[in-house]
Amino acid sequence: MDATGSIDSEFASLAYELLDNTSTVVYAKDLNYRYLLVNRKFEELFHIDRASILGKTDFDVFPLEMAEAFQENDRIVKESGMTLRCEEVAPHDDGPHRYVSVKFPLRHRDGALYAVGGISTDITEKVRAEHEIASLEYQQNLILDSVADGICGLDSAGRIAFLNHAAERMLEVSSAELEGRCHSQIVVPPKPNGLYQSDSEPYPVKAVLNGNTAIKVSGATFRRRDGTLLPVEYTVSPVCHNGVTVGAVLAFQDATARLKQREIEQEVQTALRIQVSLYPKQVPQIAGFDFASFCQPCSKACGDYYDFIPWGNDCLGIAVGDVSGHGLGPAVEMVATRAVLRTLTQRESAPHECLNQLNRILSEDLPDDMFVTLFLASLNTRDRTLSYAAAGHEAVLLRANGDLCPLKSTGTILGMQKTAVFGCGQSVTLQTGDLLLIATDGLAESTSPDRKLFGQARIIQVLRQHQAESASQILHALMSACDEFRQSQPSRDDVTAVAIKLVE
Numbered sequence: 001m002d003a004t005g006s007i008d009s010e011f012a013s014l015a016y017e018l019l020d021n022t023s024t025v026v027y028a029k030d031l032n033y034r035y036l037l038v039n040r041k042f043e044e045l046f047h048i049d050r051a052s053i054l055g056k057t058d059f060d061v062f063p064l065e066m067a068e069a070f071q072e073n074d075r076i077v078k079e080s081g082m083t084l085r086c087e088e089v090a091p092h093d094d095g096p097h098r099y100v101s102v103k104f105p106l107r108h109r110d111g112a113l114y115a116v117g118g119i120s121t122d123i124t125e126k127v128r129a130e131h132e133i134a135s136l137e138y139q140q141n142l143i144l145d146s147v148a149d150g151i152c153g154l155d156s157a158g159r160i161a162f163l164n165h166a167a168e169r170m171l172e173v174s175s176a177e178l179e180g181r182c183h184s185q186i187v188v189p190p191k192p193n194g195l196y197q198s199d200s201e202p203y204p205v206k207a208v209l210n211g212n213t214a215i216k217v218s219g220a221t222f223r224r225r226d227g228t229l230l231p232v233e234y235t236v237s238p239v240c241h242n243g244v245t246v247g248a249v250l251a252f253q254d255a256t257a258r259l260k261q262r263e264i265e266q267e268v269q270t271a272l273r274i275q276v277s278l279y280p281k282q283v284p285q286i287a288g289f290d291f292a293s294f295c296q297p298c299s300k301a302c303g304d305y306y307d308f309i310p311w312g313n314d315c316l317g318i319a320v321g322d323v324s325g326h327g328l329g330p331a332v333e334m335v336a337t338r339a340v341l342r343t344l345t346q347r348e349s350a351p352h353e354c355l356n357q358l359n360r361i362l363s364e365d366l367p368d369d370m371f372v373t374l375f376l377a378s379l380n381t382r383d384r385t386l387s388y389a390a391a392g393h394e395a396v397l398l399r400a401n402g403d404l405c406p407l408k409s410t411g412t413i414l415g416m417q418k419t420a421v422f423g424c425g426q427s428v429t430l431q432t433g434d435l436l437l438i439a440t441d442g443l444a445e446s447t448s449p450d451r452k453l454f455g456q457a458r459i460i461q462v463l464r465q466h467q468a469e470s471a472s473q474i475l476h477a478l479m480s481a482c483d484e485f486r487q488s489q490p491s492r493d494d495v496t497a498v499a500i501k502l503v504e
Contacts, residue, residue, distance in 0.1 A: 025090075025099070025120040028106060031078060033057050033071050036115055045092060066090060074116045077103045081113060088120065097124040150232075152250040153239075158183045158209055161247065170254050173225040187250070188221045188229065208236045208248050222252065231255040267328060272302075275331050278338055280308050284316060286381050288432075290501040292471035294479060296442075297494050303330025304440050304496035305338055311345050314382040320393070320498050321374040322440040330370070337362065337372055351376040352389035352410065355422040359391070362415035372414040375407075375438050384502065386436070387427040393440075396456075398463050400433025400502075435467055435474065436500040442493035446482050454485050471499040 019026045020040035028037040035053045043049050048061060058067035069088060077084050083104040089096045099120040106115040150167030154160060160183055163175040171186055178185055189203050204215040214237040221229040234252035238245045283291035293306055303325055309317030319341060323330035340361055344354040354376060362372060375395050377388035388395070392413035397405040411422035430436070439459070446454040459478065466477045475497055482495070 023122075025122075026118070027120075028115050028117045029057075029074060030115050031113070033074055033116075045090070063091065073101065073103055074118075077105055077116045078113065081105050087123075090120070097122050098127050099123060148253075150250075150252045150254075152183070152186065152252070154183050154205070154209070154248045154250065156209065156246050158205060158248075160185065167252070170230060170252075171222060171224050177225075183250075186222045188223055204236050205248065205250070208238050209245060211245055212238070214238065218255075220252075231259055233258070264328070272331070275302060275335055278335060279306070284308050286316070288384070288503060289379075289381065290471040290503050292475045292499045293497070294475045295494070295496045296479070296491065298442070298491040302494045302496075303334055304442065304494040305334040306438075306496050306498050307338060307342070309342055309345050311378055312349060314380055316379045316381055317345050317351075318377045318379055318438065318498060318500070319374065320395075320438040320440060320496060321372055322393070322442070322494070322496070324369075324371050329367075333366060333370060333372070336365070337374075341374075341376070350389075350424060351378050351387060352422045352424040355389045355391050355411065355414065356420075359411075359414045359420050359422065360418055363418035366415040371416050373441070374414055377438070379500075384430045385427055386430060388425045389422050390425065391422060393438075395436060395438040396460065396463070397428065397430075398435040398437070398460070398467060400431055400467075402464065404460065430502050432502050432504055433467075434502045435463060435471075437463060437474075437478075437497060439497035440493075440495060442491065442495035443478070443482060443497060445493060446486055446491060446495070447489070448485055449487050449489060454482055458485070471501045474501070475499050 025042050026039040027042055030036055034055050034057055038050050038053055046061060058070045066089060073084060073086050085102050088099045088101050090099055100123050101118055101120040103116055103118045105113050106117050107113055148166055150170050151164040152160060152167050153162045160178045160181050163178060168174055183205055187205055204217050208215055214235055216235045218233050220232050220234055222232050224230055232252045233255050234250055237249050239247040239249060283293055295304060303323040305321040307319045311317040321337060323334045341358055344357050348354045373392040375390045375393040377386055379386050388407060390409040391411050392409050394409055395407040397407055399405060407425055410425050412420050444454055444456050444459060462478050462481050466474045
């Protein structure tokens with residue numbers, strides 16, 4: 001053998017060593033698609049040795065569908081004379097695997113094509129990983145888009161990476177429009193210079209990107225696409241990798257409803273303060289009479305009302321009223337009713353005349369779905385006589401001897417019929433030991449867990465049991481009995497009561 005032959009032999013041996021120690025599949029086929037060469041990886045994967053496969057085609061080794069696909073790609077290389085990159089599927093013991101194959105022409109020194117070579121790399125794990133990543137991303141997007149909070153992702157430089165659907169809806173902008181833009185496109189810094197609470201403290205987004213822990217912010221504003229501002233509450237949290245902050249996530253909520261609710265609560269508190277300030281500061285202190293009062297709203301503001309009004313010589317006006325419903329609206333109307341009624345008592349001497357005038361005013365002013373019930377009495381403290389008028393409201397007079405004298409309504413409810421006329425109830429003379437109770441319907445209509453009413457009969461029973469006690473003790477016993485009957489259930493209506501007992 002000459003020197004050239006020895007070199008060629010050594011080169012061929014080296015080439016086989018390289019081919020047999022690669023993790024890719026290497027092969028060559030003649031122009032009739034018969035195998036000329038395979039490497040060791042081919043032998044291992046497809047369980048055929050290189051001596052056995054020489055001269056065979058893909059149809060002798062692989063399933064028909066796969067063999068047809070292999071040979072079609074080989075044909076393209078053979079006829080075009082060009083390298084082809086393609087994806088192919090080959091059988092493995094654990095199922096089909098996906099390959100990226102590079103197929104290329106093999107030529108003699110004179111350029112003539114004599115074979116097709118191929119190098120195929122198994123990409124199954126890569127494809128599976130990509131599918132898993134895509135699946136995780138899909139699930140993540142489903143989660144992000146299913147939450148009501150707006151979510152905005154930022155990179156380490158504070159640029160917007162993504163918005164979820166809720167964020168897009170609240171900010172009226174698409175994620176694609178803001179991707180790569182600075183977060184200042186939506187986050188409005190609290191100060192023009194970008195500082196937060198002091199000149200040395202950066203505002204929350206920058207603070208978190210600089211390594212701070214999560215920060216929750218209230219009273220902030222984000223900028224919508226059209227430049228209008230959206231009140232928000234948000235939390236900015238760092239995204240870390242290997243202990244390094246690589247981004248941040250903004251989770252925010254539209255605070256419009258909360259701010260509106262705060263305004264309403266402030267209005268309710270204001271109304272409540274006004275209302276409380278208008279209640280009598282103390283009960284009247286009149287010789288021969290023992291007064292007590294009680295008012296329990298079922299919400300922050302109360303639609304019930306009671307008042308003690310000086311009414312001419314030796315007379316005291318006693319009013320207990322109830323605006324339909326409860327809460328801010330009824331509370332406001334009751335404040336107005338009180339003011340009108342106090343004015344009328346300065347002009348009219350009889351309770352029924354006051355109600356006639358009050359009804360005409362309320363019929364014009366009250367909303368269509370609102371009305372007022374009212375018991376108005378004039379108590380002559382000198383001769384101990386009581387005259388009254390009542391609009392859809394009753395009172396109870398329990399005599400010292402145990403006789404019961406109901407003081408019935410003398411007309412319809414106030415504010416529904418402008419032409420309604422209210423009569424004057426029978427004037428009664430009061431004796432020592434007599435007990436007068438004027439209560440709103442929230443007391444009798446209190447319910448037990450099994451939805452039974454406390455009722456008028458129970459009220460009378462308590463009054464009889466405690467008639468010998470003081471007016472305040474009687475009211476306390478009455479309210480305790482009502483609370484016990486409800487069994488700690490919250491009241492569904494305001495409860496107001498005035499008790500007057502005649503004493504020596």
